[in-house]
Amino acid sequence: MRVYLDNNATTKLDDEVFRIMTPYLTEFYGNASSLHLFSKETTDAMNGARETVADILGVSPDEIIFTASGSEADNMALRGIAKAYRNRGKHIISSSIEHHAIKNTLEDLRQDGYEITELPVDKNALVDLEALKKAIRDDTILISVMHANNEVGTIEPVEEIAKIAKAHKIIFHVDAVQTMGKIKVAPKETGIDLLSFSGHKFYGPKGIGCLYWRNGVRFAHTLTGGNQEKHRRPGTSDVASMVGLAAALKKAVANEDEEYRRESELRDYFESEILKKIPEIVINAKDVKRLAGTSSVTFKYLEGESILLSLSMKGIAVSSGSACSSDDLQASHVLLAMGIDPKFAHGTIRFSLGKYNTKEEIDYVVTTLTEIIARLRSLSPLWNEYIGAK
Amino acid sequence: MQYSEKVMEHFMNPRNVGVIENPDGYGKVGNPACGDIMEIFLKVDNDVITDAKFRTFGCASAIASSSISTELVKGKSIRDALQLTNKKVVEELGGLPAVKMHCSVLAEEAIKLAIENYLSKKQPQS
Numbered sequence: 269m270r271v272y273l274d275n276n277a278t279t280k281l282d283d284e285v286f287r288i289m290t291p292y293l294t295e296f297y298g299n300a301s302s303l304h305l306f307s308k309e310t311t312d313a314m315n316g317a318r319e320t321v322a323d324i325l326g327v328s329p330d331e332i333i334f335t336a337s338g339s340e341a342d343n344m345a346l347r348g349i350a351k352a353y354r355n356r357g358k359h360i361i362s363s364s365i366e367h368h369a370i371k372n373t374l375e376d377l378r379q380d381g382y383e384i385t386e387l388p389v390d391k392n393a394l395v396d397l398e399a400l401k402k403a404i405r406d407d408t409i410l411i412s413v414m415h416a417n418n419e420v421g422t423i424e425p426v427e428e429i430a431k432i433a434k435a436h437k438i439i440f441h442v443d444a445v446q447t448m449g450k451i452k453v454a455p456k457e458t459g460i461d462l463l464s465f466s467g468h469k470f471y472g473p474k475g476i477g478c479l480y481w482r483n484g485v486r487f488a489h490t491l492t493g494g495n496q497e498k499h500r501r502p503g504t505s506d507v508a509s510m511v512g513l514a515a516a517l518k519k520a521v522a523n524e525d526e527e528y529r530r531e532s533e534l535r536d537y538f539e540s541e542i543l544k545k546i547p548e549i550v551i552n553a554k555d556v557k558r559l560a561g562t563s564s565v566t567f568k569y570l571e572g573e574s575i576l577l578s579l580s581m582k583g584i585a586v587s588s589g590s591a592c593s594s595d596d597l598q599a600s601h602v603l604l605a606m607g608i609d610p611k612f613a614h615g616t617i618r619f620s621l622g623k624y625n626t627k628e629e630i631d632y633v634v635t636t637l638t639e640i641i642a643r644l645r646s647l648s649p650l651w652n653e654y655i656g657a658k
Numbered sequence: 659m660q661y662s663e664k665v666m667e668h669f670m671n672p673r674n675v676g677v678i679e680n681p682d683g684y685g686k687v688g689n690p691a692c693g694d695i696m697e698i699f700l701k702v703d704n705d706v707i708t709d710a711k712f713r714t715f716g717c718a719s720a721i722a723s724s725s726i727s728t729e730l731v732k733g734k735s736i737r738d739a740l741q742l743t744n745k746k747v748v749e750e751l752g753g754l755p756a757v758k759m760h761c762s763v764l765a766e767e768a769i770k771l772a773i774e775n776y777l778s779k780k781q782p783q784s
């Protein structure tokens with residue numbers, strides 16, 4: 269059996285979405301920026317995709333910028349605001365559990381003379397609002413906090429953060445890469461000024477992202493070139509991907525509530541089963557509002573990669589910490605920020621469920637996982653010490 | 659990042675897992691906070707390593723490195739076993755990804771520590 273439980277890293281492209289995209293990869297290849305007859309279909313399709321996305325978000329189409337990824341959208345947002353508002357100040361507030369697209373961009377801005385405050389989180393990875401209030405200064409120009417954490421699934425209080433930001437007239441950016449298409453995201457109602465997300469997290473194509481930039485928020489270039497995306501993001505428009513993103517988003521949003529219920533039930537079932545069968549595990553952020561399909565489990569006295577690879581040999585795909593940092597030997601910054609003991613943080617696995625997962629698959633995973641953990645623990649000096657001391 | 663077949667083979671079927679009661683040589687290296695600990699147990703007869711066992715908390719390459727190094731020192735004289743280098747471990751494993759080189763270093767260190775432990779015990783008490 270092959271079981272894919274790495275949906276927070278990327279999802280399978282939905283077949284229907286692929287069919288909708290295909291003509292724009294084959295038949296309709298005209299450059300959407302051209303004026304001649306070959307560009308009619310592509311221009312229309314691009315406009316349509318933009319309108320669909322704008323409608324779903326409850327914003328205006330000219331507030332939507334298509335990018336090549338969620339990371340690019342994050343980069344544009346942070347660097348753009350930093351540049352556009354640098355005369356007002358050089359202080360930016362973010363959190364300690366952000367994705368590397370945010371973390372590394374802010375690190376880069378720090379090198380350029382910006383001051384960055386990283387808000388702490390509690391043991392459930394919830395951002396500390398009191399710390400946020402205290403961190404605000406006269407020269408704070410931007411607050412950037414993710415909507416839901418990719419590793420443990422915690423949903424952050426963006427509504428409250430938005431209120432605080434608004435009261436201080438600070439721009440608020442939200443990285444919604446993990447929530448778009450899974451839970452309702454309404455930037456206007458919430459008071460979010462900039463929002464980034466990407467297509468491949470909700471069964472759309474890879475290589476396409478999106479950035480909502482509220483009209484009225486000053487814009488500054490971070491990429492220069494042609495006048496695509498209203499002079500905000502150059503590069504020949506990837507119409508097929510835009511169409512794919514829009515179609516996938518529409519489909520995901522239509523099934524949002526039902527899928528949320530289904531996935532959380534499946535996840536709860538998974539968690540209750542492994543808690544019954546495997547000793548000395550901790551389910552992270554279990555008691556807070558989190559993404560329906562995300563389950564972060566710490567297997568004490570083990571190291572995550574050995575679990576990941578053993579599962580992979582049995583056809584099961586998961587990730588240890590954040591998939592993007594598997595080349596990095598440090599324990600995940602998110603888990604450490606939550607105060608998890610580093611020696612246990614290493615033994616954390618993220619199971620992320622999606623719309624294609626079934627109960628039969630979960631049963632297979634539970635059985636396989638139980639065997640693997642027992643085998644690896646028999647090799648682990650830490651486990652043997654623990655057992656010996658008991 | 660992908661592992662060689664040999665690494666995966668040793669990871670899935672590690673040789674010489676376990677402990678030796680009252681070992682003649684024992685070495686433990688690593689740090690749980692870094693995500694790795696390696697323990698090596700040696701049985702030595704007449705300066706020849708007759709048995710080697712290990713226990714490892716760590717990634718696949720750490721487990722594979724410990725497995726192959728116990729294989730490499732078994733049956734060797736203490737002198738020969740001291741020649742074991744992490745380079746040799748990597749070679750025998752058919753290579754390791756660059757970020758995982760330190761796992762092989764860990765294996766070399768653990769083996770050498772176990773041998774030193776044996777040698778220090780052999781030293782006539784003065």
Ligand code: FES
Pocket residue numbers: 597692693694695715716717718719720758761
């Ligand atoms: S044991 Fe630390 S990376 Fe291999």
